[in-house]
Amino acid sequence: MPTLELRDVVGGYGDTQILHGVSITVDPGEIVVIIGPNGAGKSTAIKAVFGLLKLTGGQVFLDGEDITNMPPEQVVRHGVCYVPQTANIFPSLSVEENLEMGAFVRDDDFTPRLNEIYDLFPPLKEKRRQTAGTLSGGQRQMVAMGKALMLEPRILLLDEPTAGLSPKFRGEIFSIVKTVHAAGIPILMVEQNAKQALKIADRGYVLVDGRNKFTGTGRELLDDPDVASMFLGGEAKDRAGDGTA
């Protein structure tokens, strides 16, 4: 059974329909990447899982359970963690307080988990008392992901984790994603930097105009001449419009 399944999802914000029937599955232990041009509905597809937009058609399943249109605070309790593209940490709280907030819905003692996160991201342990807002971009992403991982989620949703970061940090983020994945957590990620993302992905989906366009393993999509000419070659152009989509 897939960990997460979007089946023919249709929806948008208000009267604007953005998704016209998107299907995505994430199997246990996979990294799945969604790529596509700006405005294709990549981020919207992730938000659809998290109950952040009204779905008018299709269904979302988490381990076989129907979570379609469940409000975000409930989705979190079901073990889905979402790291938004921007404003994904509490800047005035310390690193450790951010991680504690990530564990807000847990009623048990989360100290062991906290230590696991520090082992996963050693720089955070060093800066545990520092105000999160003063960290570098890469370290902020560590806090954002560490915060999400506090729940030991069944799946992690990442919305353009490298948006607005320099190439050096981008590599750092991708290695963080691999680290998280190595810890056994399936990941569904939207990425602007398609080439790099597909390299670490088990599978990828190319969305265009709110519909599935291509699907395949990361390797297949990288080698596909159509995908390459449409999205991978056009990456430089794409990057100029970073942060939209």
Added chain:
Amino acid sequence: MTDLINFYLIPGLVLGSIYALGAIGLTLTFGILRFANFAHGETMTLGAYFAWSLVQLTGWHPIAVLPVAMGLTVLVVLGIDRGFYKPFRASPTIMLVIASFGMMLMVRSVVQFIWGVQVKAMVPGIQMPLVLFDWLRISPKHIMIIAAALVLMFSVHYLLTYTRIGKAMRAMSDSPELARLTGIDTEAVIRATWIIGAALAAAAGVLLALDTHVQTMMGFKLLLPVFAATILGGIGRPYGAVAGGLVIGLAEELSSYPWIGTEPLLNPGYKAGVAFAIMVAMLIWRPSGLFRGKVY
């Protein structure tokens, strides 16, 4: 010099502590619920009247009945939130501001209806100040006010720094949207905010009444300096509110000290104008306040 301390500095600190208590609640609701709560002044009034009634009923000292008065005020404010503000949770800020303005008028009218409009004394009679070291004159009620304010401020500091709900309040003040995505129980945070805000406002009202007297317009008169303290400290910044409250309180009192010559620098009648001037100046030159709060 002794005049400066006895008649300006100490009253300034007393007034500042009261403003600070009011401003903490205002800044928390501003930061977490995202609206300027005009009814906050009436919450202070309500606390003072509850305390006055309790004093009449029990014959105890106002400080002794303070916790009960705070508790009663909290209950009323939670009821108001449930009935009036909760339906507006997803509405634009301006609707909440207007709703709170209406609430201010309603609460004041209810207070006037129940307790009447006459000025009342919290503690009858005049207290003699203590004289320390032959020159320092400080009245026992001023010591009590400052001590009570300090205890309350440290309690809030502890709550915000060390408790789960306190940290969640700071988190929600940073970003309500992320708080929701993180699974923070936002309704519980809102409840905690009203509880703390109302308790401190009630305390501010009781302490002011202890220093002066009980009257139905007292909360409204406190509203301007408390808003000034909130903006001076930075919106959403409780420590800023404390600093802002003390600065406004001291500035109001010290402005009428005869710094130059023998006349007061500023006629004491213009004290309220000092708070207003500071607020306007901050809004023009540094709207984020001393502690880098939010700017709307």
